[in-house]
Amino acid sequence: MILDGKELSKRINNEIKQKISGYCEKNKQIKPGLGVIIVGDRKDSLVYVNMKRKMCKQVGIESRVIQLSANSTTDNILGIVQIFNNDPSVHGILVQLPLPEHVDEEKVLAAVKIDKDVDGFHACNIGNLAMSGRTPLFTPCTPLGCMRLLEEYKIPLEGKNVVVIGKSNIVGLPISLMLMKKNATVTVCNVHTTELQSKTVQADIIVSACGQAQMVRGDWVKQDVVIIDIGINHIQDPEHPDQPDKKKMVGDVHFEEVSEKSSHITPVPGGVGPMTVAMLMENTYHAFIRQVSSSC
Amino acid sequence: MILDGKELSKRINNEIKQKISGYCEKNKQIKPGLGVIIVGDRKDSLVYVNMKRKMCKQVGIESRVIQLSANSTTDNILGIVQIFNNDPSVHGILVQLPLPEHVDEEKVLAAVKIDKDVDGFHACNIGNLAMSGRTPLFTPCTPLGCMRLLEEYKIPLEGKNVVVIGKSNIVGLPISLMLMKKNATVTVCNVHTTELQSKTVQADIIVSACGQAQMVRGDWVKQDVVIIDIGINHIQDPEHPDQPDKKKMVGDVHFEEVSEKSSHITPVPGGVGPMTVAMLMENTYHAFIRQVSSSC
Numbered sequence: 371m372i373l374d375g376k377e378l379s380k381r382i383n384n385e386i387k388q389k390i391s392g393y394c395e396k397n398k399q400i401k402p403g404l405g406v407i408i409v410g411d412r413k414d415s416l417v418y419v420n421m422k423r424k425m426c427k428q429v430g431i432e433s434r435v436i437q438l439s440a441n442s443t444t445d446n447i448l449g450i451v452q453i454f455n456n457d458p459s460v461h462g463i464l465v466q467l468p469l470p471e472h473v474d475e476e477k478v479l480a481a482v483k484i485d486k487d488v489d490g491f492h493a494c495n496i497g498n499l500a501m502s503g504r505t506p507l508f509t510p511c512t513p514l515g516c517m518r519l520l521e522e523y524k525i526p527l528e529g530k531n532v533v534v535i536g537k538s539n540i541v542g543l544p545i546s547l548m549l550m551k552k553n554a555t556v557t558v559c560n561v562h563t564t565e566l567q568s569k570t571v572q573a574d575i576i577v578s579a580c581g582q583a584q585m586v587r588g589d590w591v592k593q594d595v596v597i598i599d600i601g602i603n604h605i606q607d608p609e610h611p612d613q614p615d616k617k618k619m620v621g622d623v624h625f626e627e628v629s630e631k632s633s634h635i636t637p638v639p640g641g642v643g644p645m646t647v648a649m650l651m652e653n654t655y656h657a658f659i660r661q662v663s664s665s666c
Numbered sequence: 667m668i669l670d671g672k673e674l675s676k677r678i679n680n681e682i683k684q685k686i687s688g689y690c691e692k693n694k695q696i697k698p699g700l701g702v703i704i705v706g707d708r709k710d711s712l713v714y715v716n717m718k719r720k721m722c723k724q725v726g727i728e729s730r731v732i733q734l735s736a737n738s739t740t741d742n743i744l745g746i747v748q749i750f751n752n753d754p755s756v757h758g759i760l761v762q763l764p765l766p767e768h769v770d771e772e773k774v775l776a777a778v779k780i781d782k783d784v785d786g787f788h789a790c791n792i793g794n795l796a797m798s799g800r801t802p803l804f805t806p807c808t809p810l811g812c813m814r815l816l817e818e819y820k821i822p823l824e825g826k827n828v829v830v831i832g833k834s835n836i837v838g839l840p841i842s843l844m845l846m847k848k849n850a851t852v853t854v855c856n857v858h859t860t861e862l863q864s865k866t867v868q869a870d871i872i873v874s875a876c877g878q879a880q881m882v883r884g885d886w887v888k889q890d891v892v893i894i895d896i897g898i899n900h901i902q903d904p905e906h907p908d909q910p911d912k913k914k915m916v917g918d919v920h921f922e923e924v925s926e927k928s929s930h931i932t933p934v935p936g937g938v939g940p941m942t943v944a945m946l947m948e949n950t951y952h953a954f955i956r957q958v959s960s961s962c
Contacts, residue, residue: 493793
């Protein structure tokens with residue numbers, strides 16, 4: 371069975387659109403706003419920012435994108451963060467990652483006002499995500515999208531053996547923390563993990579976020595495994611072997627092989643990707659509602 | 667081989683004592699100070715606070731213990747936290763956990779000034795502990811003590827299979843985060859974990875913090891495993907079966923059985939316990955040095 375992120379995200383985006391238009395009809399001139407900062411011109415980052423901007427427009431969020439040159443200093447970026455922090459028409463702030471190497475990412479993310487931190491990367495939000503009994507103001511969008519998919523398809527988590535491949539701050543770490551909170555038994559793997567296959571083959575659920583095209587093969591998984599594939603990789607299109615510039619987007623999981631055995635699997639594209647954008651819309655909407663309610 | 671926390675902690679405490687006396691000789695009238703808040707009269711908490719108070723005296727830290735009655739409100743406790751926050755002679759603040767059920771623990775811990783948070787439980791400290799590339803101001807004492815023991819005995823962590831039993835905010839969670847940061851492959855187990863033994867038997871390193879007396883038996887581990895036993899449990903002393911009030915302190919691991927197979931093991935008592943207290947002394951000393959340097 372396909373975990374259909376495209377379908378679910380469409381429904382969530384529609385709900386948010388209705389909520390926003392409902393709110394705006396009653397409260398003229400107030401609209402949710404998202405401030406986006408992008409530094410440099412990485413092609414993938416530009417694509418992501420564009421997708422987010424388009425979805426904002428669709429659901430009724432006013433987006434303001436500030437693009438800074440790749441050689442901007444930490445202070446330049448902090449200046450924009452402060453402008454967004456102080457602007458009451460900006461309810462959510464998104465700093466598109468990765469930032470150029472010379473920028474102090476920690477300093478930039480820590481400067482985002484915690485109640486506008488719709489990406490959920492502020493240290494306090496991550497700390498509250500980690501600790502049981504605590505609730506962060508915002509949860510990072512990609513892991514949140516994965517959890518919503520699991521919830522939608524009623525995949526039980528408590529007591530399940532989950533293998534997470536990758537431990538990045540943006541995806542692998544936060545989703546591991548969320549799964550731990552749901553009482554799953556979580557094994558967090560990284561590039562130094564030995565005998566990865568011997569671990570994945572025991573897993574009830576595999577979450578892959580390592581950026582290795584089609585690494586998880588059919589013989590890496592057990593029957594009826596649930597697969598969340600967060601990888602976005604571009605390989606030579608096998609249907610056009612003679613055209614090296616024809617690319618195909620694939621995940622970390624070999625879909626054709628693994629889907630034969632899995633009970634549930636996210637496709638790439640159309641799985642986690644659209645959920646990430648929908649969760650950003652949802653986080654921004656919640657930031658908006660929280661800020662306009664507290665200022666009334 | 668015994669991972670001798672008693673010996674290592676003695677050395678660390680001595681080093682701190684010398685550093686403090688060296689500092690105080692040069693800077694008359696300034697002494698590190700630790701403010702301790704204990705609510706209620708749980709016997710175990712009183713024992714721990716007493717041990718900490720004694721060690722403070724020994725190394726030259728001025729401790730001030732405020733004991734509040736078990737029916738104190740969150741606001742009562744917050745009042746004391748504020749007094750300690752504002753007192754320049756208090757460099758570290760420790761709220762002895764657990765707090766009574768009716769108290770808002772999250773609110774109390776969040777109120778501790780982050781640069782006096784020597785227990786490392788502030789959400790921002792936990793967030794920075796979790797994220798790679800970040801360093802918290804303070805790391806929780808018990809997990810930090812375990813890591814120092816592993817370091818002292820040169821136990822490699824990168825790529826090793828580690829099973830952590832327990833995922834409490836105070837021990838299981840933070841030590842899992844620290845081991846992940848060292849590139850170990852960490853499996854975090856909890857009460858809902860199925861077939862725990864099948865997991866421990868594959869582990870290169872087992873960290874147990876579940877409070878189940880002697881649960882990990884000889885056939886739960888593989889040859890040459892490394893054992894960190896954080897459990898503190900009191901059982902009927904088997905040498906005095908006729909005296910029900912004679913208790914013996916044991917860990918989560920059956921020491922006699924497991925030590926036959928392990929390459930390294932912490933005893934209980936004399937393993938992790940004294941390291942926890944030494945790390946509190948070290949954290950308080952660092953808080954002191956940071957505060958007096960920044961105010962000069």
